[in-house]
Amino acid sequence: MNKTMEILESALTDANFRKLLAIPNRRVHKFVADAIQLCMPMKVFVCNDSKMDREYIRRTAIARGEETPLANPYHTVHFDGFHDQARDKETTLYLTPEGDNLGEQLTQMDRDKGLEIVQKRLSGSMDNKKMVVRFFCLGPLDSLFSVPVVQITDSFYVAHSEDLLYRRGYDYFRRLPEDKEIFWMLHSSGKIMHSISIDWKKRGVMIDYKDNTVYSMNTQYAGNTIGLKKLALRLAIRKADREAWLAEHMFLMAVHGPSNRKTYFTGAFPSGCGKTSTSMVRGNTIVGDDLTYLRILNGKIRGVNVERGIFGIIRSVTQKDDPVIWDVLRSKRPAIFSNVLITEDEGVRWLDDGSEPPEIGNNYSGEWFAGKVDRHGEEIPYANKNARYTIGLEGLANLDRALDDSRGVEVGGIIYGGRDRDTWVPVQQSLDWNHGVITMGASLESETTAAIIGPSGVRKFQPFSNLDFISIPLGKYIQNHIDFVEGLEQVPPIFGVNYFLKDENDNYLNDKLDKMVWLKWMELRVHEGVGAIETPTGYIPLYEDLKELFQSHLDKDYSKMEYDIQFTTRVPELLEKIDRITNIYMETVDDTPQVLFDLLEEQRARLVDAQGEHGDCIMASTFV
Ligand code: OXD
Ligand code: MN
DSSP states (O other): OOHHHHHHHSSHHHHHHHHHHHSSOOOOOOOOHHHHHHHOOOEEEOOOOOHHHHHHHHHHHHHHSSSSOOSSSSSSEOOOTTSSSSSSTTTTEEOOOOOOOOTTOEEEEEEEHHHHHHHHHHTTTTSSSSEEEEEESSSTTTTTTTTEEEESSOOOHHHHHHHSEEEHHHHHTTSTTTTTEEEEEEEEOOSEEETEETGGGGOOOEEEEEGGGEEEEEEOHHHHHHHHIIIIHHHHHHHHHHTTOOEEEEEEEEOOOGGOOOOEEEEOOOOOESHHHHHTTTTTTEEEESSSEEEETTEEEEEESSSSSSEOTTHHHOOTOOHHHHHHHHHHHOOESSSOOOOTTSSEETTTSSOOOOSSSEEEEEEETTBBTTSSSSSOOSSSSEEEEEEEEOOOOOOOOOGTTTTTTTEEEEEOOOOOSSSSSSSSOOOOOHHHIIIIIIOHHHEEEEBBBSOOOOOOEGGGGTTTOOOOHHHHHHHHHHHHHHTTTTOOEEEEEEEBBBBSSSSSSSOOHHHHHHHHHHHHHHHTTOEEEEEETEOOOHHHHHHHHHHHHHHOOOOHHHHHHHHHEEEEHHHHHHHHOOOOOHHOOTOHHHHHHHHHHHHHHHHHHHHHHHHEEOOGGGGG
């Protein structure tokens, strides 16, 4: 018997050994055996996706205190450690083999050194714990888009969350060709006390792209641990680069237009900037809210949702603004809440949920009461700003039928949006594909949010809303977007949106619901159903069209004054943005395609000309 089999046979019970061996793939067996040798679990559980195995995972998450049951028997709450409730960019590293350099914008570490750290941190990390082995598929099963993933973890919360969020893949693995490319994920929460990772100071996510493997260590926050989410995205971007497709941080939804027409849009917004809320806008249907793979099939861009669930920010979810999510979170459907408050009657509360703040409850700090402070005297909020809900998409009343279409859906339009207080208009269409890729995608900036550890509200370079996950040199990634549509007869329009424009008193200029109108306008533009005004930065809506859309979709009287303010071309801010972006690319990105500098300079020249003629703030009507 070979070494792999010896390890598996001695570590697994007969039943688990049989489940693993039913997958006839030697690389899978070796990955599991190597993980056992390294992490030394007390026991190993192989999940074959049966109802019984999946229920066992959920029950064990509760029995071990990783999740707390609530009054609704379908609901649980999970708490992460105080310092571990958002993605940690600083300790998320690409392991670069000698000779590779991903560029200054990406955090990297020498591969050999990184693997040594992985060995040290994971050695014996599952001592006294059970290892779970699960199989999934990113994208629809048995499709050109499918990517099989093996997840090993010692967290039943991670295994349970993935059950809600991803397509189960045990049977798919059983029929997989032996040489099919697989992504490999190994996670350990490390030493646990009161259900919390105590070695969070030694946490890390290490992306060994050479071996398609990601290691996640001493952390519990789902954004750092759920291998199929952002960890796999980083590997997928490299795979897409090799195979000439795109792996994006984008929602995928159908915007419903006149006469029951459905037009599919993808939208890239940084974490916490409106992806989920846009994809849930009333009257439309959702395919996915976070991750999309895009490929060209028969001369068209087609997209799939990589996932089948939502790991959504729960702050500000209210009955009025988010009725569909609200209903699901009250239904008899599985949901895992994280870092919220558990109330005395075993319900949950989160920040800005539309009710008076609570007085008492239980949260990640233990027993909580209004005014409770931490040891530095800082008030502890009753829930984290980045508290989340995890649900499957199947319960949503607005789920689009195409979720599992193995050919994906034809993409009619692409949207880029960030959290921008003073520069972009609420919605505009790029002049053409390259102009959109460069001035909207590659030039995107956004204020930081609670989804990432560190201060919020700081304007940061956030190209394609994907900077945190881009795993190839940035210039190459941009070039891939330019090349993606080469040879296509027709390409979808690209749009830039900004929901976060503010006045000088720091008040938002738009209501949350206004995005409905921007979506409907973009849908009409795809089909040339409305005209537009050409400005130096792109095509913007005509007042009359917006007025009608506001009236018919939101029953709102949209005034000319609101339009004039919102759709003013703010020349100084736009020029400053061009300076910032050009400098970043000149100074920190070695392989920036020349087209980026050319298009930004052209945009600058158009803005300077307009400024010479009309001044700093130019109203839309000036360009008519
Ligand atoms: C997410 C994120 O959780 O981007 O989707 O952080
Ligand atoms: Mn995301």
